[in-house]
Amino acid sequence: xxxxxxxxxxxxxxxxxxxxxxxxxxxxxxxxxxxxxxxxxxxxxxxxxxxxxxxxxxxxxxxxxxxxxxxxxxxxxxxxxxxxxxxxxxxxxxxxxxxxxxxxxxxxxxxxxxxxxxxxxxxxxxxxxxxxxxxxxxxxxxxxxxxxxxxxxxxxxxxxxxxxxxxxxxxxxxxxxxxxxxxxxxxxxxxxxxxxxxxxxxxxxxxxxxxxxxxxxxxxxxxxxxxxxxxxxxxxxxxxxxxxxxxxxxxxxx
Amino acid sequence: xxxxxxxxxxxxxxxxxxxxxxxxxxxxxxxxxxxxxxxxxxxxxxxxxxxxxxxxxxxxxxxxxxxxxxxxxxxxxxxxxxxxxxxxxxxxxxxxxxxxxxxxxxxxxxxxxxxxxxxxxxxxxxxxxxxxxxxxxxxxxxxxxxxxxxxxxxxxxxxxxxxxxxxxxxxxxxxxxxxxxxxxxxxxxxxxxxxxxxxxxxxxxxxxxxxxxxxxxxxxxxxxxxxxxxxxxxxxxxxxxxxxxxxxxxxxxx
DNA sequence: CGTAACGTTGAAAAGTTTCAACGGATGTGG
DNA sequence: CCACATCCGTTGAAACTTTTCAACGTTACG
Numbered sequence: 112x113x114x115x116x117x118x119x120x121x122x123x124x125x126x127x128x129x130x131x132x133x134x135x136x137x138x139x140x141x142x143x144x145x146x147x148x149x150x151x152x153x154x155x156x157x158x159x160x161x162x163x164x165x166x167x168x169x170x171x172x173x174x175x176x177x178x179x180x181x182x183x184x185x186x187x188x189x190x191x192x193x194x195x196x197x198x199x200x201x202x203x204x205x206x207x208x209x210x211x212x213x214x215x216x217x218x219x220x221x222x223x224x225x226x227x228x229x230x231x232x233x234x235x236x237x238x239x240x241x242x243x244x245x246x247x248x249x250x251x252x253x254x255x256x257x258x259x260x261x262x263x264x265x266x267x268x269x270x271x272x273x274x275x276x277x278x279x280x281x282x283x284x285x286x287x288x289x290x291x292x293x294x295x296x297x298x299x300x301x302x303x304x305x306x307x308x309x310x311x312x313x314x315x316x317x318x319x320x321x322x323x324x325x326x327x328x329x330x331x332x333x334x335x336x337x338x339x340x341x342x343x344x345x346x347x348x349x350x351x352x353x354x355x356x357x358x359x360x361x362x363x364x365x
Numbered sequence: 366x367x368x369x370x371x372x373x374x375x376x377x378x379x380x381x382x383x384x385x386x387x388x389x390x391x392x393x394x395x396x397x398x399x400x401x402x403x404x405x406x407x408x409x410x411x412x413x414x415x416x417x418x419x420x421x422x423x424x425x426x427x428x429x430x431x432x433x434x435x436x437x438x439x440x441x442x443x444x445x446x447x448x449x450x451x452x453x454x455x456x457x458x459x460x461x462x463x464x465x466x467x468x469x470x471x472x473x474x475x476x477x478x479x480x481x482x483x484x485x486x487x488x489x490x491x492x493x494x495x496x497x498x499x500x501x502x503x504x505x506x507x508x509x510x511x512x513x514x515x516x517x518x519x520x521x522x523x524x525x526x527x528x529x530x531x532x533x534x535x536x537x538x539x540x541x542x543x544x545x546x547x548x549x550x551x552x553x554x555x556x557x558x559x560x561x562x563x564x565x566x567x568x569x570x571x572x573x574x575x576x577x578x579x580x581x582x583x584x585x586x587x588x589x590x591x592x593x594x595x596x597x598x599x600x601x602x603x604x605x606x607x608x609x610x611x612x613x614x615x616x617x618x619x
Numbered sequence: 620c621g622t623a624a625c626g627t628t629g630a631a632a633a634g635t636t637t638c639a640a641c642g643g644a645t646g647t648g649g
Numbered sequence: 650c651c652a653c654a655t656c657c658g659t660t661g662a663a664a665c666t667t668t669t670c671a672a673c674g675t676t677a678c679g
Contacts, residue, residue, distance in 0.1 A: 200531045202617050208534040210527045223517040228524050255509040262512060263477040265519040270482050272526035273464045277454045279533035280462040280577030284635070315658060323534030325636055330659055363456050538667070569626060579668060584627055 159254055166246040172233035179220065180230045187241050189219040194237025195312045199320065200229050209321040211271065212295075212313065214302050218264055220244075234312045279323045282363070287322040288332045289361035292342065292352060311348045413508055420500040426487035433474065434484045441495050443473040448491025449566045453574065454483050463575040465525065466549075466567065468556050472518055474498075488566045533577045536617070541576040542586045543615035546596065546606060565602040 170189070172178055178189065181200065196213040210229060213219055219231055219239070251258045278290055292309060300306035311318070315326045322329065336342045341358060343351040352358055424443070426432055432443065435454065450467040464483060467473055473485055473493070505512045532544055546563060554560035565572070569580045576583065590596045595612060597605040606612055 200527060202531070202535060206535040208531040210530045221520060222524065223520050224524065229527055251513070252509065255506065255512060258509060258512050258516060259505070262516045262519060265516060265523060266475060266477050269519060269523050269526060270476065270478065272523060272530065273454060273483055275530055276464045276526065276533060277456070277462040279530060280574070281456060281460040320534070326658075327637085327660085328635060331635095334659075568624095580626075581628085581669085582667060585667095588627075 159257075162250060163254075163257070166250065167240045167242050170239045170241045172237045172239065174233060174235050176233045176237075178231040178233060178237075178239070179227055181228055182226055185220060185222050185224055185227045186244055188221055188244055188247055189231075189239040189241050191215050191217050191219060192238040192240060195234040196231050196237060197234055197313060197317055197321075198229050198231050207320045208323070209317055210275070211268075212298075212317075212321070214298060216302065218261070221261065221265060234317070284322075284324055284328050284332045285335065286361050286363065287324065288318075288329065288336065289341075289358045290363070291318065291322060292350060293355075293358055293362050296352060308345060308349045308351045311350060413511075416504060417508075417511070420504065421494045421496050424493045424495045426491045426493065428487060428489050430487045430491075432485040432487060432491075432493070433481055435482055436480055439474060439476050439478055439481045440498055442475055442498055442501055443485075443493040443495050445469050445471050445473060446492040446494060449488040450485050450491060451488055451567060451571055451575075452483050452485050461574045462577070463571055464529070465522075466552075466575070468552060470556065472515070475515065475519060488571070538576075538578055538582050538586045539589065540615050540617065541578065542572075542583065542590065543595075543612045544617070545572065545576060546604060547609075547612055547616050550606060562599060562603045562605045565604060 169192075170178075172194070178196065179187075191213055193215055196217075196219060197209050198211045198213060198219070199207050199209040201207050212234070213231075220227055222228065251261070274290075278287055282290065295311070296306045296309045299309055304310070313321075315329050319326045319329045324332075333342070333344065337344055339357075341352075341354045343353055345351055423446075424432075426448070432450065433441075445467055447469050450471075450473060451463050452465045452467060452473070453461050453463040455461050466488070467485075474481055476482065505515070528544075532541055536544065549565070550560045550563045553563055558564070567575075569583050572578075573580045573583045578586075587596070587598065591598055593611075595606075595608045597607055599605055
């Protein structure tokens with residue numbers, strides 16, 4: 112009856128991220144923030160890009176730092192510059208579902224609600240660009256191209272969420288893990304990192320809460336894939352995908 | 366190993382929905398389409414609303430009609446006028462996950478991809494307003510207020526998807542059904558329909574594929590809730606929520 | 620009125636979880 | 650520098666929830 116609650120201690124302390132307000136004269140080129148690098152403001156002209164970067168400040172979070180909690184007022188939108196972030200929802204008894212992992216270039220906190228309905232925590236040392244929501248919305252009124260871009264990002268997130276719903280609703284543990292490894296591999300190559308020995312910056316507990324399983328099942332399924340020669344577990348939390356076709360078949364070509 | 370495949374025959378035949386192209390002189394007031402009624406074009410002035418309705422045509426679908434399939438090119442966006450729609454994804458072996466149920470006022474098919482990555486099927490007699498995607502996008506360039514509205518809708522959909530991820534990843538069968546009944550009840554009242562004897566326009570099979578369960582488990586869980594006096598099963602596929610506080614507790618106040 | 624589709628119920632089977640123990644890595648304090 | 654505690658991942662065995670297989674009753678419909 113009582114399902115497993117999150118075992119990892121959850122960091123509830125407030126954000127302690129360093130904040131360095133960016134003076135007009137000190138704004139680094141856009142590549143400092145992920146905004147240009149990942150073509151978020153590609154549709155903008157230089158003057159617009161400048162206005163965009165002027166309302167932003169930079170924030171840092173170390174491993175385990177809570178960036179915001181579900182109940183916090185949704186005052187800011189973030190764009191990840193470096194590092195990795197997990198996004199999750201909690202139940203009253205501590206059960207947790209990780210709804211996604213975010214990497215450089217991804218937006219975080221886009222919502223039209225009073226409060227974020229989810230929490231975000233850094234997986235590793237992470238840098239983010241932070242935009243006051245109100246100022247961003249004012250800017251969007253003048254820059255429809257940027258708004259279109261955000262709408263596109265939101266629709267991609269929605270497609271990813273639907274894939275996750277299929278995974279959680281209908282896939283076996285083995286299929287879930289296979290899907291996860293392929294997802295991570297694709298995300299890595301999309302961000303210019305090695306796709307094959309894929310890096311797992313998150314713990315088994317995080318993987319379990321992402322796949323709707325327990326850490327034991329995740330562990331057992333890893334060893335199962337290993338025994339079948341489908342993957343190799345390397346040190347440094349990396350996994351070599353040996354039989355990618357087998358993995359893809361298991362994942363249902365996700 | 367082999368999980369249950371969808372048992373219901375899936376309609377793969379092409380859309381046979383009647384299409385009545387709307388001549389300029391014949392455009393009914395916006396209330397005919399859900400656009401004004403649900404304030405989609407509230408931010409628009411009358412002239413803009415008129416342009417908006419001019420690119421739209423009306424489509425009807427009967428119970429079980431496939432509106433589009435996952436592989437279809439994403440040429441149109443729909444807005445539901447009346448009826449109900451289920452949105453789902455299929456695996457190669459027929460396993461199915463219903464990612465959502467849509468009701469009048471909801472948008473359908475908003476994506477920035479080549480093809481819809483999901484299928485949509487009418488649950489009952491349904492009327493939709495159909496917008497050619499290209500024309501809609503052209504219009505959006507001139508009407509940023511409408512775009513902001515769509516972004517808001519997308520972010521709501523995303524929040525709903527995350528709730529569903531928590532449900533599928535971490536809730537028990539009983540909690541899932543409780544969450545589902547409360548969700549339907551809230552959706553009904555939001556659309557001006559009775560909230561308490563809540564109407565279930567979908568089959569047990571649909572509910573099962575939405576909750577990541579089997580039809581048998583859904584059925585057993587219904588009788589369990591009935592035995593505990595939490596709900597009453599009425600005829601006409603309606604359910605009376607007797608102990609709403611118990612239901613909400615089970616759902617985790619979703 | 621018969622047939623098919625849908626929903627319910629029972630019993631056995633399966634997959635996953637829970638409980639428990641162990642090993643390795645990491646970090647801290649004596 | 651080592652003893653010790655802690656955290657994380659792995660593995661085993663039992664327990665449990667849900668699924669699978671099967672049968673039956675009801676409803677809808679030709």
